[in-house]
Amino acid sequence: MEAIRNALDFKDLPRSEVYLSWAVALFLIIFPLLPFSSFAMATMIQFLIFAVYGMGWNTIGGYGGQVDLGKAQYVGIGAYTTTVALIRWDIPFWVSMPLGMAISVLWSFMIGYPLFKLKGHYFAIATIATSLVLKDLFEVWGFVGAARGLHISPVKYPPPDFLRLIFKEDVYYYYLLLGFFFLAVFVMNWFRHSALGYRLRCIKDNEEVAKALGINVHWAKIKTYALATAYVSAMGSVHAMYIKNIEPEDTMSLDISVLIALMAMLGGAGSLWGPIIGAAVLVPMKSYLKEWMGAKMGLIGIDLIIYGFIIMVIAAVEPKGLWGLYERWKGKRSAP
Amino acid sequence: MASEVLLQAIVAGLLFGMVLSVVALGLTIIFGVMDIVNFAHGEFLMIGMYTGLLVSQYTGADPLFALPVAAVIGGLLGYLCYWLFVRLLLRGPMLAQLLGTFGLMLFLRNLALLLFGSEDRSIQKGILVGKSVVIFGSCVVPSTKLGAAVLAVLAFLGTYLFIEKTKIGKALQATAINPHAARFMGISTDRMNALAWVIGGAGVTVAGGLLVNFWAVNPYVGLLFTMLAFTIVALGGFGSVPGAFFAGLIVGIITEFPGIWDAISLWTGWNWMYKVPMISFKYTWVYLAYFLIMLITPKGLFGWKR
Numbered sequence: 287m288e289a290i291r292n293a294l295d296f297k298d299l300p301r302s303e304v305y306l307s308w309a310v311a312l313f314l315i316i317f318p319l320l321p322f323s324s325f326a327m328a329t330m331i332q333f334l335i336f337a338v339y340g341m342g343w344n345t346i347g348g349y350g351g352q353v354d355l356g357k358a359q360y361v362g363i364g365a366y367t368t369t370v371a372l373i374r375w376d377i378p379f380w381v382s383m384p385l386g387m388a389i390s391v392l393w394s395f396m397i398g399y400p401l402f403k404l405k406g407h408y409f410a411i412a413t414i415a416t417s418l419v420l421k422d423l424f425e426v427w428g429f430v431g432a433a434r435g436l437h438i439s440p441v442k443y444p445p446p447d448f449l450r451l452i453f454k455e456d457v458y459y460y461y462l463l464l465g466f467f468f469l470a471v472f473v474m475n476w477f478r479h480s481a482l483g484y485r486l487r488c489i490k491d492n493e494e495v496a497k498a499l500g501i502n503v504h505w506a507k508i509k510t511y512a513l514a515t516a517y518v519s520a521m522g523s524v525h526a527m528y529i530k531n532i533e534p535e536d537t538m539s540l541d542i543s544v545l546i547a548l549m550a551m552l553g554g555a556g557s558l559w560g561p562i563i564g565a566a567v568l569v570p571m572k573s574y575l576k577e578w579m580g581a582k583m584g585l586i587g588i589d590l591i592i593y594g595f596i597i598m599v600i601a602a603v604e605p606k607g608l609w610g611l612y613e614r615w616k617g618k619r620s621a622p
Numbered sequence: 623m624a625s626e627v628l629l630q631a632i633v634a635g636l637l638f639g640m641v642l643s644v645v646a647l648g649l650t651i652i653f654g655v656m657d658i659v660n661f662a663h664g665e666f667l668m669i670g671m672y673t674g675l676l677v678s679q680y681t682g683a684d685p686l687f688a689l690p691v692a693a694v695i696g697g698l699l700g701y702l703c704y705w706l707f708v709r710l711l712l713r714g715p716m717l718a719q720l721l722g723t724f725g726l727m728l729f730l731r732n733l734a735l736l737l738f739g740s741e742d743r744s745i746q747k748g749i750l751v752g753k754s755v756v757i758f759g760s761c762v763v764p765s766t767k768l769g770a771a772v773l774a775v776l777a778f779l780g781t782y783l784f785i786e787k788t789k790i791g792k793a794l795q796a797t798a799i800n801p802h803a804a805r806f807m808g809i810s811t812d813r814m815n816a817l818a819w820v821i822g823g824a825g826v827t828v829a830g831g832l833l834v835n836f837w838a839v840n841p842y843v844g845l846l847f848t849m850l851a852f853t854i855v856a857l858g859g860f861g862s863v864p865g866a867f868f869a870g871l872i873v874g875i876i877t878e879f880p881g882i883w884d885a886i887s888l889w890t891g892w893n894w895m896y897k898v899p900m901i902s903f904k905y906t907w908v909y910l911a912y913f914l915i916m917l918i919t920p921k922g923l924f925g926w927k928r
């Protein structure tokens with residue numbers, strides 16, 4: 287009960303933010319009714335997926351200050367679990383998604399225990415290393431399709447299939463993802479108010495003080511890492527059903543890990559809305575840049591050049607991201 | 623037979639390791655002096671490789687003569703990166719430093735993709751290309767690798783002597799040990815940081831110029847070497863220059879693990895050992911090694927910084 291009350295409690299936020307978030311939620315709900323192109327729809331789906339990934343990263347990376355650059359391995363585990371379960375044993379999505387989450391969380395405990403003995407840069411690089419090891423493994427493992435990956439054929443499962451999550455129209459995926467998105471926001475809000483969330487923020491501010499206060503630092507980090515993993519793995523499962531074609535290079539590469547971290551960081555790591563803002567800015571920008579400048583003008587890689595440049599500017603000018611800029615502006619305005 | 627395969631693998635690993643230690647040199651100096659991890663390190667290497675390739679293609683000179691050009695370009699690049707970008711990053715938290723250099727990596731990599739295209743390119747002609755040398759009686763080594771290894775050791779020694787023997791090198795070391803105290807002694811730490819970036823940039827582009835003699839270059843080549851360099855720096859100890867050399871040799875041998883595996887399977891004659899696709903895990907061992915090193919000895923072999 288306590289947890290649910292916490293999850294639905296937005297009272298500590300300023301009223302303007304609450305109204306604004308209601309407006310955004312309403313817009314997201316009616317979005318498919320508006321006359322937008324299928325390209326815009328695909329972009330919105332990408333936005334929802336990456337917003338949830340970013341929220342997952344934000345628990346450990348934003349609130350906890352542990353820079354994790356290996357989230358792609360959990361995208362991979364989630365995506366592969368559902369796809370393999372569907373192709374090999376015809377297990378429906380609603381069973382295989384929790385299964386994938388369980389496997390991911392188990393794996394996160396296994397590597398989290400040693401990983402969190404490291405700090406700072408050492409931790410960040412070690413997460414990359416574990417992610418790359420897993421990717422190398424998947425690239426030679428014949429059972430999961432090795433480097434070619436797996437393909438879900440829509441012919442075999444006639445859409446719309448609500449049990450296996452095979453649809454033809456993007457709208458179905460959109461509303462499904464929107465449901466996950468709202469759920470993720472509520473879980474995030476619960477986390478913010480939970481004892482674990484407070485502990486983690488204390489660890490971020492000063493680990494020595496946290497230890498002195500009797501917080502089990504190592505265990506708190508591992509638990510939060512598992513929560514982040516569950517987020518990312520669940521979304522990885524949906525992602526796999528949506529793109530229907532997964533291979534190690536696409537789902538588990540370092541670029542995905544970095545992208546996830548960037549979403550949260552650009553929007554503002556360690557704030558409730560940060561990852562959502564980051565995804566809302568970066569995803570449309572990336573896909574439009576790729577579409578207009580990459581495909582139409584033949585400038586391959588221009589999207590990522592601009593992307594990298596923006597990251598550099600944000601990191602150098604305002605490390606707290608767009609949310610930090612907003613708060614600074616608000617602080618200036620309200621100051622006497 | 624088995625011993626020959628083993629010798630071949632170990633020699634190849636050692637030679638590659640000598641080049642790798644120069645790759646890691648810049649990273650360890652930059653980390654030692656200013657506690658910042660440069661994720662764009664592999665991209666600097668890629669720039670060095672393209673420099674070697676393009677200079678030899680357009681002037682028709684041997685790729686080895688492109689090394690000074692690569693050093694100048696790398697030094698300039700390091701200097702510009704420091705003054706325009708990294709200086710600003712130092713004010714922020716670690717998260718900003720990590721992601722900032724990551725942004726630099728994306729930027730440089732995709733700039734190369736835009737300019738040079740995504741295909742593999744390699745050097746076709748040169749003094750050393752296509753020849754091989756026999757050493758230790760039965761061990762065949764491509765002369766490109768041997769030449770690159772010898773030059774790498776020379777470059778490494780030169781940098782080491784510069785840091786250990788000259789006054790500027792000592793100032794650099796002082797900045798690494800305690801920037802505050804160094805500032806009291808009248809050392810401009812800002813300039814020393816810039817110097818670290820110049821040496822780091824020049825070192826890694828020279829390594830790229832050496833590497834391109836026997837390694838095809840494409841815009842994505844950087845990440846692998848960034849990870850290799852991180853492993854070497856972790857093993858040798860963050861900030862330790864001699865550590866980087868010995869760790870480079872060890873990591874070089876780890877990358878030749880498939881050859882060692884072959885030798886063992888030849889020696890034992892066990893059938894199952896042939897069936898393991900060890901060659902696909904060539905670099906997996908390096909990543910695993912990083913993980914294990916960090917857990918067992920976080921300070922590395924020669925490290926003093928934590």
